[in-house]
Amino acid sequence: MIIELHLLQSFPVSNLNRDDVGQPKTVTFGGHLRGRISSQSLKRAARLLFQDYGLTATETGVRTKRLVSSTAELLTKRRGGEEAEAAAIAQAGLRALGFGVDDKKQLTQYLLFVGSTAAELLADYCEKDWDRLASDAAARAKAAAKTTKASNGERQAEEKQAKAKPDKQTLAEAARILDASRVVDVAMFGRMIADNKDFNVDAASQVAHAISTHAVVNEYDYYTAVDDLKPHDESGADMIGTVDFNAACYYRYANLHLDKLTENLRGDTDLVGRATSAWLNAFIDAVPGGKQNSMAALNPPETLLVVVRDRGAWNLANAFLRPIQDTDLMDGSTRALLGHFERLRRFYGNDDLRGVVAASVTADLDGLAAHEVAQTRSDLVARVLAAATKD
Structure with missing residues (x-):
């Protein structure tokens, strides 16, 4: 109908x-x-x-590249410690799930259309696998230091190679975080995720x-526009433009x-x-x-x-x-x-x-x-x- x-x-x-x-x-x-x-x-x-x-808020979604920062904020509140450490763990978590992240800007490579609880679910995942993700983040930071002087082409090749290929259990975690079965605007307007078509929604x-x-x-x-504080003996506009x-x-x-x-x-x-x-x-x-x-x-x-x-x-x-x-x-x-x-x-x-x-x-x-x-x-x-x- x-x-x-x-x-x-x-x-x-x-x-x-x-x-x-x-x-x-x-x-x-x-x-x-x-x-x-x-x-x-x-x-x-x-x-x-x-x-x-x-x-309700839990039945609607958000379109964002900022899952790292929102997850890091939750992790910092839950565990204490430095937010930079939490951000590194959140980045490692997203990579483990198969998503690319810009290290410097702490943004996903493209906008993700997710439920409003996605950051909380990602934080749960990060807490559960904290030690492994911390190890992954440290190894990545060490490798990044070695490749600072590499050519742009080499860095792109290494970044592509470094993108995780999640196992079955990790894919199940990703599916839980990206679940849209109760997210109305994703259900209505659809979603395309380039890294994994299984998460697409028509x-x-x-x-x-x-x-x-x-x-x-x-x-x-x-x-x-005229400057309100201009002396009375001065004339003319202080800003002009077109719309x-x-x-x-x-x-x-x-x-x-x-x-x-x-x-x-x-x-x-x-x-x-x-x-x-x-x-x-x-x-x-x-x-x-x-x-x-x-x-x-x-x-x-x-x-x-x-x-x-x-x-x-x-x-x-x-x-x-x-x-x-x-x-x-x-x-x-x-x-x-x-x-x-x-x-x-x-x-x-x-x-x-x-x-x-x-x-x-x-x-x-x-x-x-x-x-x-x-x-x-x-x-x-x-x-x-x-x-x-x-x-």
Whole structure:
């Protein structure tokens, strides 16, 4: 079963998701330049809200390269001693589990998506094998001192050779530390670990890049600032600069495959139910944080269409292949979205659809049956969750 969420959300002056030169991201779609917000930005904004909608801290994850420092802090509190020693043990522990670590920065080689208890579990592992890991850390430090003068190529070759190949028992420890069977955001958005594909998790949720329903042209704000303590007889600005922005009505799409979510969460029906509710509510509220302190583009979605289906999935972005040109962009975008959905529904039929629920703050929902229109957000969410749990 699949829940599909289609949102129309209009932002005034904003730069919610910047590219490498600081401009709002864009894409050419239907032959016209559109505003764009990346799926990664939207997923992060949503998962940071999961604990606001019924999930606990232990049921959500963290994406980090800093397992060494967080584990070292725990080990220092538990055992006392120097934090540098604890950090060396934590690094040795991660290497023993098969992960590369940057010695100088004390960071893993890439971001790990893990449960919030991963540092505690790694600390447990390090304490249990403290003597062996301490010996490994000392041997590595001694070897590093000998290779200080080696060429960069030699050091890289030795580093690659030094990466541990865990035995069966150690892999079991790694699996326990990286277990994601109760980590909702890992179960939803997936995880790829290059060092061991056995720890990969296939995502249960797919999220599209948001695109503007109309053509956009990025603009810039030229600003100046004055030193408050400047003498009154001096004039002129003390800082000048520019900030890029645009203003756009975006179409957002995301879906959640409930069967895959159930599989990833090992069949825990209570957790699946709470996770589904958190996903739906968080994605409705998700707004990226880019430049919000200077632009405050804190606008909720105005048109919401949610579809619950047995199989198949429809991204409705093609409703906007021809850019909306109406003076009222939200009304025009809503009519285009619903019209495209109805045409697809007429052509492909309703056999796979379990429920359709829509709501809009400002636009008319012409074309939908009366029983498919919700009057409030809470009504919409309740009806969607009821359709998703209906046998």
